[in-house]
Amino acid sequence: MKKIGFALLFFLFISQTVYADFDVQHAIDAAKPGEVVHIPAGRYHGNFIVTKPIMLKGEEGTELIAEKNEPALRIENTANITVENINLSGKNKAIVASNVDGLELHKLQIKDFHSGVHIQRSKNVRIHEVNVTGNVGHYSRKGNGLAVFKSENIIIENNTIEQVQDGIYVEDVKRIVVQRNKVTNSRYGTHFMYTSDAEALLNTYHHNVTGLMVMMTTDIHLESNTVENHVDFNGYGMLLYDVQQAKIKHNTIKNNRTGVALQKSSNVHIETNDFQMNQTALEGTKVSDDTKASNNNFTGNILTARSDKQGFKLESNYYDDYSGIDLEDNGLGDVPYVAVSSFGQWMVRQPVYQYFVESPSVILLTSLDQQINKTEKNMLVDHTPRLAAEGTKEKNKVNVVQMLLGLSLILSSLWLWKRGITE
Amino acid sequence: MYSMLIKLELKQMLRSRWMQLVGILFTLVFTAIIVIQQMALPDVEGFTRQTASFLNVLLFLLPLFILTIGSMSVAGDVESGWFSLLKTYPMTRTQYIAGKYMASVLAFLLVVVVAFGVILALGGFLGGVRLPIIFIILTLLCIFIFVSLAIAVGAFAKTRLYALSLSLVFWSIFLLLISYALMAIGTVVAGHVLQKLTIIAMHINPVEWLRFGYFIFTDQASVLGPAFYDITQFYSSPLGYAVYVAVTLLWIACPLAYASLLLKKGERR
Numbered sequence: 071m072k073k074i075g076f077a078l079l080f081f082l083f084i085s086q087t088v089y090a091d092f093d094v095q096h097a098i099d100a101a102k103p104g105e106v107v108h109i110p111a112g113r114y115h116g117n118f119i120v121t122k123p124i125m126l127k128g129e130e131g132t133e134l135i136a137e138k139n140e141p142a143l144r145i146e147n148t149a150n151i152t153v154e155n156i157n158l159s160g161k162n163k164a165i166v167a168s169n170v171d172g173l174e175l176h177k178l179q180i181k182d183f184h185s186g187v188h189i190q191r192s193k194n195v196r197i198h199e200v201n202v203t204g205n206v207g208h209y210s211r212k213g214n215g216l217a218v219f220k221s222e223n224i225i226i227e228n229n230t231i232e233q234v235q236d237g238i239y240v241e242d243v244k245r246i247v248v249q250r251n252k253v254t255n256s257r258y259g260t261h262f263m264y265t266s267d268a269e270a271l272l273n274t275y276h277h278n279v280t281g282l283m284v285m286m287t288t289d290i291h292l293e294s295n296t297v298e299n300h301v302d303f304n305g306y307g308m309l310l311y312d313v314q315q316a317k318i319k320h321n322t323i324k325n326n327r328t329g330v331a332l333q334k335s336s337n338v339h340i341e342t343n344d345f346q347m348n349q350t351a352l353e354g355t356k357v358s359d360d361t362k363a364s365n366n367n368f369t370g371n372i373l374t375a376r377s378d379k380q381g382f383k384l385e386s387n388y389y390d391d392y393s394g395i396d397l398e399d400n401g402l403g404d405v406p407y408v409a410v411s412s413f414g415q416w417m418v419r420q421p422v423y424q425y426f427v428e429s430p431s432v433i434l435l436t437s438l439d440q441q442i443n444k445t446e447k448n449m450l451v452d453h454t455p456r457l458a459a460e461g462t463k464e465k466n467k468v469n470v471v472q473m474l475l476g477l478s479l480i481l482s483s484l485w486l487w488k489r490g491i492t493e
Numbered sequence: 494m495y496s497m498l499i500k501l502e503l504k505q506m507l508r509s510r511w512m513q514l515v516g517i518l519f520t521l522v523f524t525a526i527i528v529i530q531q532m533a534l535p536d537v538e539g540f541t542r543q544t545a546s547f548l549n550v551l552l553f554l555l556p557l558f559i560l561t562i563g564s565m566s567v568a569g570d571v572e573s574g575w576f577s578l579l580k581t582y583p584m585t586r587t588q589y590i591a592g593k594y595m596a597s598v599l600a601f602l603l604v605v606v607v608a609f610g611v612i613l614a615l616g617g618f619l620g621g622v623r624l625p626i627i628f629i630i631l632t633l634l635c636i637f638i639f640v641s642l643a644i645a646v647g648a649f650a651k652t653r654l655y656a657l658s659l660s661l662v663f664w665s666i667f668l669l670l671i672s673y674a675l676m677a678i679g680t681v682v683a684g685h686v687l688q689k690l691t692i693i694a695m696h697i698n699p700v701e702w703l704r705f706g707y708f709i710f711t712d713q714a715s716v717l718g719p720a721f722y723d724i725t726q727f728y729s730s731p732l733g734y735a736v737y738v739a740v741t742l743l744w745i746a747c748p749l750a751y752a753s754l755l756l757k758k759g760e761r762r
Contacts, residue, residue, distance in 0.1 A: 303719040327715060349716060372545060420679055422687045424718030428545035429704060430552050431672035469621035476613025483606040490507040490603070 094118055094134070098126070109156065120145045123172075128156035136160025141188075145170055153178065163188050163213070164202075167195075175200055185213025186234070189221055196225045204234035209257040209279070214239040218246070226251060236261040237278070240268065248273060258283040259297070262290065270295060275307075281326070282308040289315045298324040307348065310335050318343060323351070329371070332357045332382070341365050349427065350414070351375060354382045363387060365456070372428050376414035381449035384409060388456040396457050407455035412439050498584065502596030506566065512600060515558045520608040523550050527622060528615050543623075548707055551632060552700050555601070556639045556667065560660035563597050563643025567752070568656035571648075571759065586756050590644060590749055597640040605632055627710045631703055638699050638744045645748035648755040667700040688720045699744055706737060 094114050097107045103123045111131030117140040120126065126143075132155065136142035139162040145151050150172040157179040158164040164180045167173055170192040178200045180186045186202035189195055195218070202215040215231035217239040218224050224246040230253075231237040237253030238260040240246055249271040253259035259275030259282055262268055266288045273295045275281035281297035283306075284290055290313065297307040307326035310316055313335040321343045323329040329348040332338055336358035343366045345351040351371040352363055355378045364385040368374050374389060375382075386402065394403035413432050416423045426432050506512050526546050570576040570593075579589060609624065616622025646663060650656035671694050679687040695701045705728075708714045714725030727733045 301713070301715055303715045303722055305715065370543070416676070416679075420684055420687070421718055422684045422691065422720045423676065423679060424716075425688075425691050425721055426672055426676065427716060427718075428549065429672060430549050430700070431669045431676075433549055434669065435673075467620055469617040471617070472621050473614050473617025476610045476615070476617055479606055479610030480614060481610075483603050483610060487507055487603050487607075490503050490600075 098122075098124065104150075117141060118143050120151060121148050123148055123150040125152040125154070126156065127152075127154050130155075131157075133157040133159065136162065136164070136183075141166040144168075145173065152176065157181075159183065166190075167192055170195070174198075183213070185217065186215045186231070188214075188217050188219075189224075190219040192218075192221045194223045195221060196227075197229060198225070198227045200229045202229070202231045202234060202237075204232065204256070206233065209235045214261075215253070215256070217241075218243050222246075225249075232256065236283075237275075239263075240265050243268070247271065253278060253281075261285075262287045265290070269293070276300075279304060280306040280309055283311075284309070284313050284316070285311045287313050287316075290317075292316065292318045292321060294320045296322045296324075297326065297329075298322070300326040301349075302327065306331050309333070310338060313338065317341070322346070323348065328353050331355075332361060336360060338362075339364070343367070344369070345374075346370055349373065350417075353377065354380075356380060357382050359383075373411065373414050373417075375409040375450050376411070376417060377450060378415075378419075379449070381410075384450060384452035386454045386456055387452055388458065389452070392455050392457070394455065394457075401457055403455040403457055407452040408450065409452065410450040411436050498579075498589065498592035499595050499599075502566075502593055503599055506562070506596060506600040507603070509562070512562060512604070515562065516604040516607055519554055519558065519604055520611050522554060523608045524611045524615060526550055527612050528619060547628060548631075548704065551628075551635060552704060553668065555605075555632070555635050556700060557660075557664050558604075559597070559601055559636065559639040560643045560646060560664050561657055563640050564647035564650060564656035564660045565653045566597065567593060567644050567647025568650045569647075569653050571756075572652050576756070586753055590753055590756070593644055594640055594749065597643065598636055601636045601640065602633075605636070625711065627707065630710075631707050634706070634741060635703055638703070638741070641745045641748040642699065645752040645755070648752035648759075651759070667698050671698050671701070684720065692721075692724055696740060702740065702744065706741075709733070709737065 092110055092112065094109055095116060095118050098118060098120055101107050101124045106125040106127055109126060109128045109132045111129050113133045113135055115135045115137055117137055118134060120143065134142040134156060141163040142158045142160050143153065143165045145165070145167040147169045149170065151170060152174040154176040159182045161184065163185045164183045165175065165187045167189045168191055171194055173192060173195045175187060175197045176199055180200065180202045182205065187197060187200070197216055200216065204212050204215070212235040214236045215234040215238060216226060216229065220242045222244040224243055226238055227249045229251045231251065232254045234256045236258045237256045238248055238251060240261065241263040243265045245267045246265065247269045248260055250273065252274045254277050256278045258280050259278045260270055260273065261283045262285065264286050268287060268290045270282060270292045271294055275295065275297045276299045278300055279302050281300055282292060282295065292308065300307055305327040307323045307329045308318065309331045311333045314337055316335065316338045318330060318338070318340045319342055323343055324346040326348045329345045329351040330340060331353040334356045338357065338361040340352070340363040345366060345368045347370040350373040351368050352375040354361065357380060362383040362385060365387060367388045369390045375384065389407050392403060392407045394405035394407070396402060397404055413423070413436060612622060613624065642663070643660065646659050647656050650659050675687065675691055675694055678690060695705050708716055709725065709728045714729065717725060728737055
């Protein structure tokens with residue numbers, strides 16, 4: 071019985087390498103177009119190349135390990151490729167795909183690489199359920215999780231990426247949908263560059279330097295994303311630089327140093343978002359007149375909006391620090407909400423002023439400022455502020471321990487006080 | 494004799510109507526702000542409007558109350574002749590100052606404990622309120638530093654009215670005027686000059702020192718902006734912590750030493 075147990079343990083131990091004799095490259099080369107290459111469980115060292123339309127399918131425990139600085143898997147000049155259920159590890163890049171028409175990457179686990187997936191000059195690509203975990207270290211020494219260059223018709227969805235430079239890097243791409251991904255502890259959650267016709271939907275970004283970085287991009291739609299806890303020295307929930315035609319809708323932007331920053335951008339519509347507890351909710355520099363923030367909820371932000379002299383439009387937003395009334399009973403305040411504050415404007419012009427943010431002196435200054443700025447007619451003024459936020463707040467439950475602790479503190483300190491007086 | 498002095502001083506402080514009113518006012522304002530924000534805002538970690546309100550109520554009210562009550566207490570002793578009477582007892586000047594300091598610290602600790610108790614009780618009823626340990630430590634530091642300053646102001650002033658006005662002057666300088674002066678200077682000098690001046694002001698203004706400490710010890714120095722990256726990195730290191738403690742101790746010891754010197758001069762006269 072003991073011997074059988076040992077034999078079983080031995081087989082269990084060597085089971086990971088039992089199929090290592092299987093020649094992956096030979097199987098790929100031998101496969102006819104359209105065939106499925108099943109790669110048994112095991113660890114396969116090498117730099118594998120695919121140049122024909124096949125499906126590579128692993129099973130639990132199938133791992134491709136890259137040798138030297140070459141990619142573990144290279145896919146070139148082909149069409150209709152699927153890679154599924156494989157773990158990849160190595161040094162430089164896990165997968166490089168060039169000139170591919172029709173690529174699907176599904177259920178991949180990528181770790182210990184400088185970069186995860188690198189796709190260039192390809193079209194009709196779908197990457198889903200891929201996990202990329204980068205190494206610990208500074209962002210400058212890391213690569214991107216999933217990177218797409220000069221490609222079109224791309225879908226990136228349901229991926230989980232952490233500890234990389236940019237979770238999803240998109241450059242010079244036409245038509246791309248990035249949805250339901252989760253990127254954490256990286257430099258940028260998703261980084262769009264020179265891209266057009268892009269969508270980022272239902273993604274979750276937290277604890278990166280910046281959640282969504284969009285640069286030199288045209289026609290982008292950012293909707294229903296959750297962007298929170300970007301509080302680093304240069305942290306932004308979303309930063310749009312030199313962007314034309316952008317819609318930012320239904321996002322939850324919470325606890326960031328700056329919620330949404332617009333720089334040198336035009337025709338940006340920020341609608342129905344929840345800005346909660348950001349240090350600055352909305353910031354705009356050199357934005358065009360057609361940029362507008364409407365029907366958003368601003369709750370608990372230290373500074374609602376700040377801008378340079380050009381400003382941007384605010385329309386029908388809810389502001390928790392609005393003190394006007396609604397005599398017409400139409401749900402809109404009768405007095406305009408003025409978001410402009412001298413201190414906010416100073417901070418844009420001279421960043422050193424940020425030191426004083428929410429300091430006692432600035433609080434007093436802002437209170438006076440709000441009285442003076444009521445005469446402001448154009449810049450950062452909402453003429454139709456909403457009086458009620460959409461959505462309801464969950465009712466709190468009683469915290470009995472804290473309540474009892476508080477009561478005992480009150481009673482004991484009052485007793486001490488009385489004793490101090492009478493003794 | 495020394496413990497008797499502390500007891501006596503504490504008794505006088507706690508009996509003072511002013512102190513009792515201060516206790517009620519501090520508790521009411523503190524509780525109102527915290528509870529209203531607790532009900533209105535989502536629960537989020539980090540530097541939020543809620544934590545900023547906590548910090549500002551503390552920095553606005555506590556120094557004001559401590560400076561006025563503490564300084565008037567010492568000046569009242571000199572003015573009424575109580576200090577001269579005490580000198581006929583076997584008690585040194587240092588003992589008098591230390592006793593005054595201890596009694597004032599204990600009295601204000603009681604005020605703060607009552608306020609925190611009410612916040613916890615009401616906050617607990619509303620689902621729980623955040624009262625971070627660093628906030629409690631900062632409150633203690635605020636009491637330790639400003640009681641020391643109040644004694645120095647009281648020793649300098651000699652009369653209660655003078656002490657009251659001097660306290661208000663110091664309070665407004667620490668809370669408002671230094672910051673406004675820096676902001677005004679910032680409009681005419683380069684950013685790096687303003688940054689250096691702000692760092693100097695941070696060390697010579699106890700209110701800014703406590704505020705800076707809050708950001709350092711809660712690991713939220715990024716709130717201060719990238720311009721202060723180097724200094725916040727330094728103060729986030731073990732050596733920085735040691736320097737912070739040393740500067741804080743100086744803020745407590747120097748005013749007390751100055752008060753002792755002033756009273757000695759007064760004795761000679």
